[in-house]
Amino acid sequence: MSTVLSVDNLSAGYGRALAVRDVSFEVKEGEVVALLGRNGAGKTSTLLTLSGILKARGGTVSVGGRVVAPGRPYAATKAGIAHVPEERALFSGLTVRENLIIAGARGKSELAEVYELFPELERLIDRRAGLLSGGEQQMLALARALRQRPKVLMVDEMSLGLAPLICARLVSILRGLADTTGIAVVLVEQHLELALEAADRGYVLRHGSVVMSGTRDDLLLRRAELESSYLGGAAEQRSA
Ligand SMILES: Nc1ncnc2c1ncn2[C@@H]1O[C@H](COP(=O)(O)OP(=O)(O)O)[C@@H](O)[C@H]1O
Ligand SMILES: [Mg+2]
Structure with a gap:
């Protein structure tokens, strides 16, 4: 399968603070890839940078092998990147x-x-x-x-505020789309179970960096570590 989206050493932030640090990942044709991480990990900022809304400080985003001009939402749309933000933009x-x-x-x-x-x-x-x-x-x-x-569909926290049944249905619709059309799907989720239900692979973000990645089976095997170190931890989440 050919690589549709390639993100290489991407960095971005707000003011002087970096929210995305040297992030690299790729999504192949027909793949569903989950970006995981707790609140504040940098998931939304990564999507905003891919959409050109947040200007990259370094690194590149390529679609189909062509570098997308940074910081220009129109260029990202034209390159085939579609973004469903957390607030749904209706x-x-x-x-x-x-x-x-x-x-x-x-x-x-x-x-x-x-x-x-x-x-x-x-x-x-x-x-x-x-x-x-x-x-x-x-x-x-x-x-x-x-x-x-789009060639790449990015969905931010699709499950937020939705009942489990409808989340499962939406995730399976996206899985089906990837399988039948070859679209590359990036699923940003705090819910590990839901994301891994449909994802082929996942990347875990913490403090703006990728700290773990693997196939769905790899991540499921390491679920305990994932949850205690990078996803769960109510105390740390409260202070974030
Ligand atoms: N508009 C903003 N201005 C300043 N800092 C921000 C802004 N949005 C997010 N941040 C900071 O960037 C970091 C990553 O946030 P975000 O990308 O929203 O994480 P996530 O989507 O994983 O919850 C956090 O430290 C957050 O406080
Ligand atoms: Mg977010």
Whole structure:
């Protein structure tokens, strides 16, 4: 499988503080890769840097072997990177249909594509996005991002505030998309179990650096270490 996304020694931050330190990882065609780590580990900042919203201080991001110009969201979008942020970025006062139209889904066939992946959205098409449930909003956010026909889909904390059943469903939809279309998926998660359900591989971030990585089976075998050192630890999480 060819490498779709390659992140090499990426660094970025806010003011003088670095939130992303020399981060390297790759995602191959059809792979789902989890970026794990507790609150404040640098997951969101990594995605923001990949999207060009946060300007890289060093390192490179490449899609399909071509370096993406840093610090320019348009360049990242054009290179094929789509980003569903934690806050989902919907127009809450507009209907589902209007949200999809703005993302470029104008015709019947484009809407049919959306319904095929997310059947729930069909009966909600004229409802305002702000009135949808969290899971339905997440479906709409994913549908909007997929309209870009991205090569790389990055989803930040998809499971936040959602019921376990709907999370499992969304994760399996993304897994299916990767398998059938070859899209490279980056799943940012604090929930180890959920992320590893669908992921082929994972990278664990701590204080902005990759501290562990491996295949899903590697990470599952090292689950106890992972949870005690890098993910769990309520006390440290509170002080973070
Ligand atoms: N807008 C910001 N300004 C200053 N520091 C920030 C900002 N956003 C995040 N940070 C800091 O960057 C670090 C990484 O945060 P973040 O990328 O949000 O982590 P995660 O998504 O893993 O929870 C944290 O120390 C956080 O406090
Ligand atoms: Mg975050």
